Amino acid sequence: MISTEDRKTPLYEAHKSLNAKIVSFHGWLLPIQYTSIIEEHNATRTRAGLFDISHLGKLEISGKDPKAFLQRLFTNNIEKALPGKIVYSPLCNENGGILDDVFIYNAGDRYILITNAATFEKDLAWIKKNCSLTLPSPQGGEGKGEGVVIKDINDAFGGIAIQGPASQQILSKLCEADLSRLKHRHFIETKVDGFYALLSRSGYTGEDGFEIFIPADASIKIWNDILEAGKGYGLIPAGLGARDTLRLEAGCPLYGVDTDETKTPLESGLERAVDFNKDFIGKKAMLEKKQRGLKEILAAFKMIDKAIPRTGYAIEKDGRKIGIVTSGTYSPTLKENIGFGYVSPDNSKAGDTFDVIIHGEKKKAVVVEAPFYRRTRLVRG
Amino acid sequence: MVDLEKLRFTKTHEWLRVEGDTGYVGITDHAQKEITDVVFVELPKVGCEVAKAGEAAVVESVKAAFSIYAPVSGKIVKSNGAVEKDPSLVNKSPYEEGWFFAIEIKDRSEIDSLMTQKDYLEFIKTGAH
Numbered sequence: 001m002i003s004t005e006d007r008k009t010p011l012y013e014a015h016k017s018l019n020a021k022i023v024s025f026h027g028w029l030l031p032i033q034y035t036s037i038i039e040e041h042n043a044t045r046t047r048a049g050l051f052d053i054s055h056l057g058k059l060e061i062s063g064k065d066p067k068a069f070l071q072r073l074f075t076n077n078i079e080k081a082l083p084g085k086i087v088y089s090p091l092c093n094e095n096g097g098i099l100d101d102v103f104i105y106n107a108g109d110r111y112i113l114i115t116n117a118a119t120f121e122k123d124l125a126w127i128k129k130n131c132s133l134t135l136p137s138p139q140g141g142e143g144k145g146e147g148v149v150i151k152d153i154n155d156a157f158g159g160i161a162i163q164g165p166a167s168q169q170i171l172s173k174l175c176e177a178d179l180s181r182l183k184h185r186h187f188i189e190t191k192v193d194g195f196y197a198l199l200s201r202s203g204y205t206g207e208d209g210f211e212i213f214i215p216a217d218a219s220i221k222i223w224n225d226i227l228e229a230g231k232g233y234g235l236i237p238a239g240l241g242a243r244d245t246l247r248l249e250a251g252c253p254l255y256g257v258d259t260d261e262t263k264t265p266l267e268s269g270l271e272r273a274v275d276f277n278k279d280f281i282g283k284k285a286m287l288e289k290k291q292r293g294l295k296e297i298l299a300a301f302k303m304i305d306k307a308i309p310r311t312g313y314a315i316e317k318d319g320r321k322i323g324i325v326t327s328g329t330y331s332p333t334l335k336e337n338i339g340f341g342y343v344s345p346d347n348s349k350a351g352d353t354f355d356v357i358i359h360g361e362k363k364k365a366v367v368v369e370a371p372f373y374r375r376t377r378l379v380r381g
Numbered sequence: 382m383v384d385l386e387k388l389r390f391t392k393t394h395e396w397l398r399v400e401g402d403t404g405y406v407g408i409t410d411h412a413q414k415e416i417t418d419v420v421f422v423e424l425p426k427v428g429c430e431v432a433k434a435g436e437a438a439v440v441e442s443v444k445a446a447f448s449i450y451a452p453v454s455g456k457i458v459k460s461n462g463a464v465e466k467d468p469s470l471v472n473k474s475p476y477e478e479g480w481f482f483a484i485e486i487k488d489r490s491e492i493d494s495l496m497t498q499k500d501y502l503e504f505i506k507t508g509a510h
Contacts, residue, residue, distance in 0.1 A: 037443045038418045241444055308421055308441050330420040330443055337421075359423070359439055359446070 047234030048164035057120030064147030092282030158219030163209030206250025251371030
């Protein structure tokens with residue numbers, strides 16, 4: 001339901017003039033599609049798609065030794081974030097419950113955190129709370145402890161993602177930097193279309209591509225100029241609908257749907273982003289859980305019977321409920337029906353089969369290794 | 382071309398085309414635009430009985446599943462295999478190639494309770510759906 005309290009991204013008017021179908025997404029008015037989800041999905045896989053990602057939360061952490069502070073907050077090892085590099089990490093509470101999953105950019109003198117949209121306020125409160133609790137300073141002051149400075153830079157920046165095999169060629173027309181030298185999960189601070197841009201080779205679609213954060217008031221001009229530059233390459237704007245089918249095929253869980261506070265990274269398949277060799281909030285609870293054994297695990301599955309799994313559908317084995325679907329869709333690339341769901345660990349290995357209850361009927365599914373789709377990488381010659 | 386004036390409509394956006402004792406059922410152009418990108422259609426089996434306003438089929442887009450309700454009661458006498466094979470027919474040709482199933486109409490008075498094209502257009506314009 002669209003409400004008057006919903007916020008507009010800096011690109012809202014651009015979506016309106018493109019006749020996008022607008023929906024309310026965690027308090028933001030965003031395009032779900034412009035023409036067709038399948039068309040936008042396929043364009044991103046074969047050519048390029050342009051996405052509004054302005055709703056993502058943006059925070060800047062600077063001051064005295066922010067690395068030590070982030071090490072305690074996040075499960076992944078922040079040492080891996082060398083200057084110019086991005087590290088992905090869950091943010092957990094004391095119970096190991098996932099508060100959010102965040103991209104941490106090391107910009108040398110400061111760190112930039114890119115969070116989910118729905119969780120931004122909660123993250124900010126949590127980070128501030130832990131800042132003043134763990135690092136008390138005589139000056140006090142909200143968000144400041146022992147010289148760590150937490151800055152909300154959400155409204156200052158718009159965000160655009162260009163995703164798909166033609167992304168580099170298109171963006172290079174508007175950017176002086178040699179993008180061919182920028183590696184995956186690395187970023188630069190540069191100019192795009194003449195404006196400051198935090199530009200990374202990254203994304204949420206399983207394709208090559210870039211994400212840029214740019215001054216909010218220049219966002220529409222940059223959006224339109226990228227669309228213009230991409231005309232000869234088949235670039236089209238793509239909405240949240242395509243973003244969801246693309247990320248599912250690429251095996252990326254979505255926070256709030258496939259993971260939340262009731263799950264730890266162990267159940268959610270995010271253990272690769274947890275470093276037990278350092279201290280962090282939630283470590284004790286997670287180690288205890290590891291010892292006790294898990295009750296459920298997020299599994300990727302494909303339907304064998306012809307039916308589409310959807311969020312909330314029950315998963316059964318021999319007539320007994322063993323889990324629940326968290327995400328599901330028709331996969332436009334594979335032309336199969338795919339999903340994610342929590343199941344008991346003894347039913348979570350690739351090749352295990354179970355039934356998904358779809359419109360009151362048992363439909364057979366099989367567990368597969370994620371991702372469902374992996375792009376073919378060009379061999380550098 | 383189908384004469385839309387001869388069709389009857391439901392508040393749940395199905396259309397009914399009456400040919401003798403048989404009623405063909407599909408969804409309206411307005412509905413297919415709202416649903417967008419139909420990727421899966423599940424049709425009732427020939428021979429089963431459906432009740433007026435009862436769920437008779439399921440149409441799924443990339444994003445969600447939608448129930449299709451029988452505009453009138455009766456026995457299913459045909460189902461459109463072409464639309465099961467190529468669900469995009471619902472988007473491309475909602476009033477012709479994209480039909481779902483045909484019902485042997487039990488009670489013709491049920492037809493009169495449905496909307497005319499004029500009523501239906503008014504219904505969607507007022508946003509009462």
